[in-house]
């Protein structure tokens with residue numbers, strides 16, 4: 001089902017979430033993904049039969065206990081791992097095509113900055129690498145300095161990563177993923193190493209950025225509250241083998257500030273997720 | 286206000302840094318100077334009573350005063366042999382390391398050969414190389430190069446594999462070419478390892494050059510030849526003056542590497558202030 005411009009711009013979760021399973025060139029479609037790892041004497045089914053449709057501009061969060069294959073799935077979508085079977089299409093392209101034309105922005109779990117480059121130079125990296133690709137998104141590359149200033153990093157542009165706090169480093173890593181205007185952002189627990197206050201600020205920053213850029217985001221987290229605050233859709237995964245257990249739409253209005261956090265609908269979603277997560281433990285198959 | 290306090294903080298840090306630097310400098314220079322002076326005194330005392338074992342300090346200094354151009358010229362020859370040989374050897378080792386780290390089959394094919402080369406005493410092939418290539422620079426270059434090849438190769442391999450896998454992931458999702466990964470990630474990441482290796486390799490190449498000169502009996506240039514000729518005439522003064530020049534040469538070469546390292550690796554923890 002092709003989506004109308006109206007839904008895209010207004011991005012009303014109430015409208016989009018029912019279309020989680022809608023197909024089309026205009027989104028990310030993950031179908032029938034399996035991945036098995038074979039170590040010396042053991043075979044681990046990391047992910048089993050993953051099917052997921054993500055529409056353009058949606059913020060999708062994957063949540064689940066450790067070892068349930070979240071990172072594996074994200075790495076497959078990023079083209080860092082190839083699945084045993086199944087396919088991923090990113091806005092109608094294969095993953096390798098999408099990477100070739102720099103449509104994929106990847107934010108790893110650690111900031112993973114280059115220590116010999118200054119903050120600005122780190123953010124410039126994606127513009128220097130694979131220069132002659134058709135460039136990301138609509139070709140709207142940002143000026144690294146302006147982008148960093150909008151990230152609140154204007155004062156540290158010429159510092160080296162080791163001179164920054166962990167939260168600042170993570171923001172630089174996110175700026176690096178934004179600067180070349182990729183079509184999809186893949187983030188693997190980018191805030192997991194931060195304290196609660198910093199996380200909160202980072203979350204707000206990310207949301208603002210997402211709302212003004214209309215990027216499609218696939219985001220991994222361990223935190224239920226984080227998932228509810230950020231997402232249009234929450235994907236709950238269960239371990240051994242890693243499967244999608246539930247896809248929960250979040251029909252909460254945005255912005256979801258402190259007021260909403262204590263509201264009943266917010267809690268209702270939280271409870272639903274926790275129930276799904278708990279099912280993993282109560283009903284082992 | 287905030288910027289003011291920030292400025293104060295920064296100048297305080299600078300002052301603290303300067304003080305520490307001064308303290309460090311004294312701690313750094315006085316003990317080795319005292320140790321060195323002690324050795325000179327002991328040497329002199331011993332030499333005065335045993336003139337057939339070692340020359341006195343004054344005799345060595347006298348050598349430099351009376352014929353500086355002899356030592357200067359021979360030093361330049363040995364330095365050239367060592368530096369050219371080491372540069373070629375290190376460049377070749379790095380190229381090999383790049384190939385081996387990108388093509389696994391090559392690593393498996395070449396590693397045993399390299400290990401054999403490493404366990405062979407290079408001194409033993411020096412006379413053969415002199416027969417093959419004559420008294421010119423070629424055999425010296427080869428020996429100086431071969432002697433640094435293995436340590437530099439091993440360090441390069443470790444360095445090229447040192448980047449954090451998550452950084453590599455970022456490069457992969459950007460579809461960086463192998464060349465871009467090498468140039469923008471692997472090479473800078475390996476610089477600390479390459480400098481550590483160079484500090485070992487350049488003094489090693491001096492050994493290689495001197496050994497090569499020893500093997501070319503009848504040659505007239507280079508500190509090794511000077512030592513050999515002087516030794517055959519039992520001229521201890523020239524022998525030890527040459528040794529002193531060689532030691533100074535080793536120190537200067539290491540110093541240059543360390544300075545370059547400070548310059549290029551300010552981002553790396555190895556070149557931050559080493560307090561305590």
Ligand SMILES: Nc1ncnc2c1ncn2[C@@H]1O[C@H](COP(=O)(O)OP(=O)(O)OP(=O)(O)O)[C@@H](O)[C@H]1O
Pocket residue numbers: 037038039044045046065066067068069070071072073242
């Ligand atoms: N390279 C690998 N080799 C072998 N097994 C692997 C590999 N990568 C992942 N696995 C296995 O696949 C399963 C899923 O791993 P994955 O990293 O995707 O989990 P995760 O959900 O991201 O966990 P966490 O929340 O702790 O990051 C685990 O059982 C893990 O042991």
Ligand SMILES: [Mg+2]
Pocket residue numbers: 070071072188
């Ligand atoms: Mg993970």
